[in-house]
Amino acid sequence: MKMNSRLLLILCFFILTNCATYTMLEPSLIVDTPTKYESSNESSFVEVFLSSDAESNGILKRSRTNIQIAFNESLKKSGLCSIDASNPNYKITALILSCDFPLMGLDYRSDVEIKYDIKKEGSLVHSTVIKTDNVAKLGEAFVADDRLRISIEGSLRKNTLEFIKQFDAFIKSQK
Helix, strand or coil: CHHHHHHHHHHHHHHHHHHCCCCCCHHHHHHCCCCCCCCCEEEEEEEECCCHHHCCHHHHHHHHHHHHHHHHHHHHHHHHHHHCCCCEEEHHHHHEEEEECCCCCCEEEEEEEEEEEEEECCEEEEEEEEEEEEECCCCCCHHHHHHHHHHHHHHHHHHHHHHHHHHEEEEEEEC
């Protein structure tokens, strides 16, 4: 009986702290901005790419399409600009430089770094690098995979929100 209790305890510990490797990020990454921006009558389209470091991150690799959808939908929801994949005024490239997170633990902190390049008529008009972090605590999700997903999605949402603020300032500076 004592052996079964120990095995159960070890199993519970493993579930709580296991290596989260099969997580896929969902389109729930879409950001609701606290303020709705004044429409600029501009259109944009965001393409998401992974750096060679981020390419080795299976979570990002599997989720790249969902991340791209979320960036574009977030820009659209902000009211800042419309989305036009065929002929945008601004073509935005989001290069995920890094996404660091622990392999095991009770709390998961992820750090995301993204380089944004804004092009207009094929010329680079603005570039910025944004770093954000987020922590998912044990109380937010029991299973480690879920905490990791929550942590990374939170970092990406914060990063997107910061980019939208900077993009708004950039568009206003062009008028």
